[in-house]
Amino acid sequence: MRKKVIVVGAGAAGLMAAGTAALCGASVTLIEKNPKVGRKIMITGKGRCNLTNNCDVPTFVNNVPVNGKFLYSAINRFSPSDTIEFFESLGLKLKTERGNRVFPSSDKSSDVVDAMRAFALDNGVRIVQDAVSGLFIENGEAVGVKGRESYYSDAVIICCGGKSYPLTGSTGDGYLLARQAGHTITEIKPSLVPLESRDKDCKSMQGLALKNISLKIIDNKTQKEVYSDFGEMLFTHFGMSGPVILSASSHIRDISEGKYRAVIDLKPALSPEQLDKRLISDFTENSNKDVSNSFSRLLPRKIIVPVLKRWGVPFDKKCNAVTKEERRALIGILKGFTVEISGFRPIEEAIITSGGVETDEINPKTMESKLIKGLYFAGEVIDCDAYTGGFNLQIAWCTGRLAGENAAY
Numbered sequence: 001m002r003k004k005v006i007v008v009g010a011g012a013a014g015l016m017a018a019g020t021a022a023l024c025g026a027s028v029t030l031i032e033k034n035p036k037v038g039r040k041i042m043i044t045g046k047g048r049c050n051l052t053n054n055c056d057v058p059t060f061v062n063n064v065p066v067n068g069k070f071l072y073s074a075i076n077r078f079s080p081s082d083t084i085e086f087f088e089s090l091g092l093k094l095k096t097e098r099g100n101r102v103f104p105s106s107d108k109s110s111d112v113v114d115a116m117r118a119f120a121l122d123n124g125v126r127i128v129q130d131a132v133s134g135l136f137i138e139n140g141e142a143v144g145v146k147g148r149e150s151y152y153s154d155a156v157i158i159c160c161g162g163k164s165y166p167l168t169g170s171t172g173d174g175y176l177l178a179r180q181a182g183h184t185i186t187e188i189k190p191s192l193v194p195l196e197s198r199d200k201d202c203k204s205m206q207g208l209a210l211k212n213i214s215l216k217i218i219d220n221k222t223q224k225e226v227y228s229d230f231g232e233m234l235f236t237h238f239g240m241s242g243p244v245i246l247s248a249s250s251h252i253r254d255i256s257e258g259k260y261r262a263v264i265d266l267k268p269a270l271s272p273e274q275l276d277k278r279l280i281s282d283f284t285e286n287s288n289k290d291v292s293n294s295f296s297r298l299l300p301r302k303i304i305v306p307v308l309k310r311w312g313v314p315f316d317k318k319c320n321a322v323t324k325e326e327r328r329a330l331i332g333i334l335k336g337f338t339v340e341i342s343g344f345r346p347i348e349e350a351i352i353t354s355g356g357v358e359t360d361e362i363n364p365k366t367m368e369s370k371l372i373k374g375l376y377f378a379g380e381v382i383d384c385d386a387y388t389g390g391f392n393l394q395i396a397w398c399t400g401r402l403a404g405e406n407a408a409y
Helices: 013-023 039-047 057-062 068-077 081-087 109-122 173-180 200-203 245-247 272-285 301-311 325-335 393-406
Strands: 002-009 027-031 094-097 101-104 126-129 134-138 141-146 150-152 156-157 187-190 209-220 223-235 239-241 258-263 337-341 352-354 375-377
Touching: 002 013, 002 141, 002 173, 002 393, 013 027, 013 150, 013 156, 013 393, 039 150, 057 068, 068 393, 081 094, 081 101, 081 393, 101 109, 134 173, 141 156, 156 173, 156 393, 200 301, 209 245, 223 245, 239 245, 239 337, 272 325, 301 325, 301 337, 375 393
Parallel strands: 002 027, 002 156, 027 126, 156 375
Antiparallel strands: 094 101, 134 141, 141 150, 187 352, 209 223, 209 258, 223 239, 258 337
16 A cells, blocks of 8 residues: 655755655655745755755765764765756756856756656646645654645655745744654754845945955954855845855854954955055056055955045055055955954845754654654754755755655655
8 A cells, every 4th residue: 555645845855755755656745835836946046056066975064064964874865966867867957067066057946946846746746735734643653734624644744944035935834843743943043144244334335246255254252263265245235145155154153243253355366475566566557646546457446445444544645655564554454354243134034044853853864753753854944054055955855855765665
């Protein structure tokens, strides 16, 4: 007799879990409260969908700062190379870009959603639109879920996501269901989220994208570096965003105003000595001009005034009058442009949620609850989160795969 499996949530983990369980012979019902599946997949990677990272297993685990070791079984069962092979078997052409990020060749996240929807439907998954409000638990076993209707099964897989991007349906429903089953939910925080700053220069630089910069996050109390990265960032009306800022956010713990500062090297390719030669050349070329008019080739327009303000030299000082000490001070600013951090943006703006179902209460080899038989978890609802670069979607694929296989047998 075929086993009945219910999957709650049709995001990345849910679609993978449902399709896999059906592939393994189960009768699967996938319940999603949105009219369409894969809403959050649609917006990942700026609509391009960075669906995994083309790396080996140790590298993957190193990029999961929260409970990475919990994923050893899942990632060894369904590695990034397995994910690539899986999508290509579905007819989706892929490409690998900088940082081993894997995208559909079409640059359309909708193609990933279409492939996963087809994977589920072609294997016989029944997709139902309903909002699940509770679990049916009898004698320590999960036997179904409650929505507008009652759905009964032999196993339930919870794949409701976290609390980030609530418009996609991630409103924390999975935590409520897990708590109902007696599970512990660790502190829910935003991760991969923009950072706020009260520095007025951020607002004046709104919209300025910086490429090829180096970033450090410094703990102001200990003066220790908690994170460093190289890449792109963006100034906004509230502070800072962009890839290196989002990655940095997942390293910042116990954030409070004044605790952390961002230090940006605007010219990481140049040593202080090389930068000094560049300044001498620029100032010589513009010897009779005001210093404020001499940076057009060195810096983007929007950051010139903030740099000059930090430098403290009069804007109308002539380039030929700049001293060696003033050049040294300017180099310090260009190599260490500092922005104080006041906090995270709201969790609704986070790409992922940090926190979730306590991993000690889940069997890492099956994704089954250690508390309730027949109850499984996959994806962001679990307390595992990673850096940017396709690692978080890989968590969804591999945990969904493992949960689907084990729920079906």
